[in-house]
Each structure stands twice: as C-alpha cells, then as structure tokens.
Amino acid sequence: AKSAGRNTMRFFDPALQAIASAFIAFELDLRHGLERQEFELHYQVQVNSVGAVTGVEALLRWRRGGTEMVPPVQFIPIAEANGLILPLGQWVLETACAQLVAWSQDPQRAHWTMAVNVSALQFAQIDFVEHVGQALQKTGAKPTQLKLELTESMLVDDIEGVVAKMKAIKGYGVAFSLDDFGTGYSSLSILKRLPLQQLKIDQSFVRDILVDPNDAVIARTIVALAHNLDLRVIAEGVESAEQRDFLAAIGCDAFQGYFFGRPVPAADLN
Ligand code: C2E
Ligand code: CA
Ligand code: CA
Ligand code: CA
Numbered sequence: 001a002k003s004a005g006r007n008t009m010r011f012f013d014p015a016l017q018a019i020a021s022a023f024i025a026f027e028l029d030l031r032h033g034l035e036r037q038e039f040e041l042h043y044q045v046q047v048n049s050v051g052a053v054t055g056v057e058a059l060l061r062w063r064r065g066g067t068e069m070v071p072p073v074q075f076i077p078i079a080e081a082n083g084l085i086l087p088l089g090q091w092v093l094e095t096a097c098a099q100l101v102a103w104s105q106d107p108q109r110a111h112w113t114m115a116v117n118v119s120a121l122q123f124a125q126i127d128f129v130e131h132v133g134q135a136l137q138k139t140g141a142k143p144t145q146l147k148l149e150l151t152e153s154m155l156v157d158d159i160e161g162v163v164a165k166m167k168a169i170k171g172y173g174v175a176f177s178l179d180d181f182g183t184g185y186s187s188l189s190i191l192k193r194l195p196l197q198q199l200k201i202d203q204s205f206v207r208d209i210l211v212d213p214n215d216a217v218i219a220r221t222i223v224a225l226a227h228n229l230d231l232r233v234i235a236e237g238v239e240s241a242e243q244r245d246f247l248a249a250i251g252c253d254a255f256q257g258y259f260f261g262r263p264v265p266a267a268d269l270n
Contacts, residue, residue, distance in 0.1 A: 030082075039062055039092075043263060043266055048254050054254065057149070057256060057263075097146065120154040143173035148169065153184050181199045188225075198232045202237075209246055227251065232254065243257075
C-alpha cells in the first residue's frame with residue numbers, strides 16, 4: 001500500500017483490495033441486517049440437578065442476506081468495534097423479554113428464566129440501567145425471570161460504577177450471572193462486592209473434565225468458591241451424561257450444553 005494523502009490509503013495489491021472490500025461489504029450487511037430483520041434468537045435450555053428445565057439462554061444468530069448463517073464469534077466483535085452492538089444488544093434484550101411474555105401463557109414455560117448475554121460496550125453505556133428498564137416495560141416481562149450474563153473483563157475498571165449499575169438493575173428484580181468464569185481475572189475481593197446470583201463455569205474447563213485433573217480441580221474450586229459466596233453455579237458446554245454426573249457430584253447446581261439440547265428457535269424447543 002502506498003500512502004495517498006493524509007487519510008487515505010491506496011491498495012495496489014489486488015488480494016488486499018479484495019479483503020478490504022469484503023470487510024466493508026460485511027460491515028454494511030451487518031448494519032442493514034438489523035433493518036432487514038436478519039437477526040434471530042435461538043434458545044438453549046438450562047436444567048437443574050434433577051434434570052428439570054428451569055430456563056434458557058438466548059443466543060444471537062445472523063442470517064446474512066436471509067440465507068448464510070454467520071456465527072456470533074464472526075460478527076459480534078465487529079459489531080462491538082463499530083458500535084452496532086448497541087442497537088443490536090437492545091434488540092436482543094427486547095426480543096428475549098418478549099419471548100418470556102409469549103411463554104407466560106404456556107404452563108410448562110411460564111416460570112422459565114431467560115439468560116441474556118450483555119456486551120462490554122452495552123454494559124458500559126451510561127444509560128444501560130434505563131435500557132434494561134425500557135425492555136422490561138415495553139414488553140411487560142417479569143424482571144425476576146430475566147438474568148443478565150456479564151463477563152469478568154467488563155467488571156474490572158470503575159468497580160464503584162459497575163456495582164452501582166448492577167445494584168440498580170438488581171433493584172428491578174433482574175439477576176446476574178458471571179459468564180465464562182475462570183477465564184478472566186476478577187479478584188476475589190471484587191467478586192465479593194458484585195451483586196451476582198450465579199457463576200457460570202466456562203466450557204473450556206468442562207470439555208476435558210473427565211480426563212484432565214487440572215480442569216477437575218478448577219471446577220471443584222469454582223463450585224466451592226461460589227457456594228462460599230452464596231452463589232449458585234451453572235456449568236456450560238456439558239456434552240455427555242458422564243460430564244453431567246461428575247459436575248453434579250462436585251456440587252454444580254445447574255447445567256447447560258448439547259447433552260440437554262442445542263440452541264434452537266423457540267418453535268423447536270420441546
Ligand atoms: P457464550 O455466552 O459463552 O455461549 C455459549 C456458546 O457455547 C454458544 O455459542 C453455544 O451455542 C455454545 N454451546 C452450547 N452448548 C455447547 C456444548 O455442549 N458444546 C459446545 N462445544 N458448545 C456449546 P454461540 O451461540 O456460537 O455463541 C458464541 C458467543 O457469542 C457466546 O458465548 C457469547 O459470548 C456471544 N453471544 C451470543 N449471543 C450473544 C448476544 O445476544 N449478545 C452478546 N453480546 N453476545 C452474544
Ligand atoms: Ca453466555
Ligand atoms: Ca459462556
Ligand atoms: Ca464461552
């Protein structure tokens with residue numbers, strides 16, 4: 001590439017040019033995807049220690065151009081970088097809340113909880129508390145059935161601000177789960193101050209839990225830590241009965257993973 005003025009770069013390499021064009025097209029499609037209603041939520045069940053479904057986690061899906069299914073790992077980082085995650089995240093929150101209301105008519109699902117992933121940028125918004133309130137108000141969803149999944153990385157700076165925000169949202173009746181627990185770097189003193197209800201053991205520890213003693217020790221430690229802090233523990237990425245049994249034996253309170261069900265559209269849940 002050769003510099004062609006202060007703010008422009010000209011690509012003379014056709015391969016680089018193609019990559020740049022593809023990226024720009026991807027970003028444009030992402031922006032238009034929201035208007036064109038190409039996003040949908042899939043739901044994955046969460047079960048308790050006796051195997052009863054207690055709720056679901058909402059997982060975002062993008063049907064780019066109405067056909068190709070793009071996984072969240074491919075578009076969420078870009079949506080975070082260009083800010084699109086803000087309207088998209090609000091859409092997720094409202095759609096998930098609307099789904100709770102739809103289920104309120106179904107005796108089998110009326111008491112399910114809905115776990116919603118929150119991005120760092122979304123949580124950092126000054127008016128995030130109001131946004132959560134708006135989603136609840138607009139849909140009429142019961143706040144006590146909503147659970148927000150945060151990750152450790154978004155809780156490290158401005159801990160006072162984080163705690164205040166979480167307390168305000170908890171004031172509505174909404175619960176918090178700390179996602180991917182063990183992969184971040186939150187200190188115990190921070191953990192103690194956060195108004196959390198649940199820790200979620202990351203699937204990277206669950207995957208080899210039966211064969212890797214280190215993973216088993218980490219899982220045990222997370223369960224002990226959580227229970228000492230009076231929090232519940234859910235394990236994600238549970239793919240087999242053996243993993244479920246092991247996790248149950250070490251005191252895990254709830255489970256989620258392909259063993260119980262893959263994320264599917266609401267209509268396909270059974
Ligand atoms: P996550 O929150 O840790 O979600 C768990 C991921 O593991 C999901 O991938 C889920 O489909 C997958 N999974 C569930 N059970 C199993 C299992 O038994 N084995 C294996 N190998 N995987 C399992 P997915 O849906 O591709 O989502 C990836 C990530 O994208 C999520 O990780 C989350 O960080 C992010 N994400 C998804 N939806 C949203 C959203 O609405 N908002 C935000 N901000 N992020 C989202
Ligand atoms: Ca999650
Ligand atoms: Ca997770
Ligand atoms: Ca994860």
